Amino acid sequence: MTNRLSYLGPKGTYSEQAAIQYDNSAILVARSTIPLAADAINSDAADEAIVPIENSLGGAVVETLDLLIHQSGLLIKNEIALPIRHCLMASPGTERSEIRKIYSHPQSLSQCRQYLSRHFPECQLVASLSNSAAVEEMNGDRYSAAIAGSRAAALYNANILEENVEDNPTNATRFVVLSKNDHYPTGTDKTSICFEFHDDAPGILVTALGEFSSKGINLNKIESRPNRLVLGRYIFLVDIDGHRSDDIVRETLSAVEGHVSSMKILGSYPKQISSSI
Amino acid sequence: MTNRLSYLGPKGTYSEQAAIQYDNSAILVARSTIPLAADAINSDAADEAIVPIENSLGGAVVETLDLLIHQSGLLIKNEIALPIRHCLMASPGTERSEIRKIYSHPQSLSQCRQYLSRHFPECQLVASLSNSAAVEEMNGDRYSAAIAGSRAAALYNANILEENVEDNPTNATRFVVLSKNDHYPTGTDKTSICFEFHDDAPGILVTALGEFSSKGINLNKIESRPNRLVLGRYIFLVDIDGHRSDDIVRETLSAVEGHVSSMKILGSYPKQISSSI
Numbered sequence: 001m002t003n004r005l006s007y008l009g010p011k012g013t014y015s016e017q018a019a020i021q022y023d024n025s026a027i028l029v030a031r032s033t034i035p036l037a038a039d040a041i042n043s044d045a046a047d048e049a050i051v052p053i054e055n056s057l058g059g060a061v062v063e064t065l066d067l068l069i070h071q072s073g074l075l076i077k078n079e080i081a082l083p084i085r086h087c088l089m090a091s092p093g094t095e096r097s098e099i100r101k102i103y104s105h106p107q108s109l110s111q112c113r114q115y116l117s118r119h120f121p122e123c124q125l126v127a128s129l130s131n132s133a134a135v136e137e138m139n140g141d142r143y144s145a146a147i148a149g150s151r152a153a154a155l156y157n158a159n160i161l162e163e164n165v166e167d168n169p170t171n172a173t174r175f176v177v178l179s180k181n182d183h184y185p186t187g188t189d190k191t192s193i194c195f196e197f198h199d200d201a202p203g204i205l206v207t208a209l210g211e212f213s214s215k216g217i218n219l220n221k222i223e224s225r226p227n228r229l230v231l232g233r234y235i236f237l238v239d240i241d242g243h244r245s246d247d248i249v250r251e252t253l254s255a256v257e258g259h260v261s262s263m264k265i266l267g268s269y270p271k272q273i274s275s276s277i
Numbered sequence: 278m279t280n281r282l283s284y285l286g287p288k289g290t291y292s293e294q295a296a297i298q299y300d301n302s303a304i305l306v307a308r309s310t311i312p313l314a315a316d317a318i319n320s321d322a323a324d325e326a327i328v329p330i331e332n333s334l335g336g337a338v339v340e341t342l343d344l345l346i347h348q349s350g351l352l353i354k355n356e357i358a359l360p361i362r363h364c365l366m367a368s369p370g371t372e373r374s375e376i377r378k379i380y381s382h383p384q385s386l387s388q389c390r391q392y393l394s395r396h397f398p399e400c401q402l403v404a405s406l407s408n409s410a411a412v413e414e415m416n417g418d419r420y421s422a423a424i425a426g427s428r429a430a431a432l433y434n435a436n437i438l439e440e441n442v443e444d445n446p447t448n449a450t451r452f453v454v455l456s457k458n459d460h461y462p463t464g465t466d467k468t469s470i471c472f473e474f475h476d477d478a479p480g481i482l483v484t485a486l487g488e489f490s491s492k493g494i495n496l497n498k499i500e501s502r503p504n505r506l507v508l509g510r511y512i513f514l515v516d517i518d519g520h521r522s523d524d525i526v527r528e529t530l531s532a533v534e535g536h537v538s539s540m541k542i543l544g545s546y547p548k549q550i551s552s553s554i
Binding site for chain 1: 310332336445505553
């Protein structure tokens with residue numbers, strides 16, 4: 001059966017590019033927010049959802065982390081990395097020298113800040129709710145341009161004036177695929193978990209993380225999120241090597257549970273992006 | 278001499294509120310970006326800069342972390358926490374029932390998403406580059422409103438229709454004060470550092486953090502930032518108890534340096550917000 005894959009729309013966003021890269025035969029289901037993309041699975045409008053979780057420049061996508069921590073019974077089934085290549089685009093016929101206004105999402109504008117101040121120091125920068133919306137808004141205005149991905153240019157028939165206008169060429173976003181079930185073991189897997197500690201327990205983070213290192217389980221990343229109750233209290237998200245069905249992973253997670261006030265397994269899935277800390 | 282304090286403008290933002298809360302006798306110097314607020318010190322337009330570093334809902338302010346990690350020789354001299362209270366405001370005379378468009382920064386719109394979909398499900402949401410800009414843009418349009426802090430309402434003569442429209446009442450932002458020198462020891466201090474590891478070294482994070490716990494030095498927080506070269510490689514930011522001039526802190530930081538590829542002390546300052554992990 002064809003996979004129904006929900007994503008953070010509208011069409012023409014980097015999320016749609018990621019969805020196509022992950023499964024180019026899927027039926028794509030656009031939703032206007034990250035929680036709604038996940039909800040599409042619960043309401044049986046989709047089998048899987050693909051959502052951004054981390055950008056190499058912007059850091060964590062907090063809506064996705066909070067969804068995994070607080071709101072969703074969904075599990076991470078896969079991950080993919082998409083290089084982000086911003087393009088400057090305008091309506092056909094518009095010359096670079098005519099541009100007076102540049103539309104984009106504030107995050108994309110800030111990722112191109114040096115480029116914009118070098119090449120378009122006099123232009124007015126206008127905020128949009130998404131990169132796709134920016135292209136729609138600039139469309140038809142002869143004196144404006146937008147910054148978005150190449151897919152948005154194709155979709156709205158805009159003319160790409162320059163590619164790769166981001167200040168940092170290593171801009172990439174990691175997406176996770178959510179589903180009711182995570183992935184079966186493949187032998188090269190990763191498991192994401194989150195946990196929280198009881199109030200003020202000095203040294204407890206090192207003790208908990210020490211359970212992994214003493215068993216030789218590699219950490220891939222650690223992220224902290226404010227717990228949304230008190231500034232200065234955190235929930236930790238950790239990616240470790242191995243599948244949650246592996247004996248050593250199961251035993252170690254039990255040991256970690258002895259140190260924390262609550263723990264949630266967010267899913268096991270094939271490891272596409274690797275590091276060791 | 279009166280302190281000259283730069284901040285992330287324009288006037289009417291939460292950053293201006295934080296600047297006034299930190300030093301209400303200072304001469305305030307508005308700058309349009311976080312890096313420019315810091316640069317005001319280097320060009321002797323300001324003595325100190327106050328910039329947001331963390332929001333209890335939105336997480337880290339990555340521009341400030343990256344400034345501290347990569348670009349600035351400035352040190353953290355102080356920290357303060359500001360509760361964020363979003364207000365719905367409109368031009369005098371506009372009734373709630375007349376509102377058709379609501380302007381705000383995308384982050385503020387998302388922090389009020391439940392409120393907006395409950396009370397204004399039909400309204401068009403419009404992105405602005407700052408909350409202050411939102412109030413300026415809605416000004417004079419009888420059928421529009423903006424979401425911003427109370428200070429923006431006072432400044433632009435807008436009428437507050439409802440206070441505390443944020444979905445989560447624990448919304449607070451932590452700001453840091455940057456300067457050429459950090460703070461002298463007060464006896465209750467915090468030190469912020471960042472460090473990076475050599476390529477792939479399993480267990481190294483636990484080993485490095487273990488230096489603090491074995492000396493009884495409390496960790497307040499840990500944050501990871503992509504290193505901007507490779508997705509999956511991180512720089513760690515850690516806040517510890519104590520002043521960098523304390524003997525035990527100095528010795529421990531030397532020991533940590535033995536495990537990392539590079540380390541930077543970001544400053545020591547009086548501890549206003551506390552936790553232990």
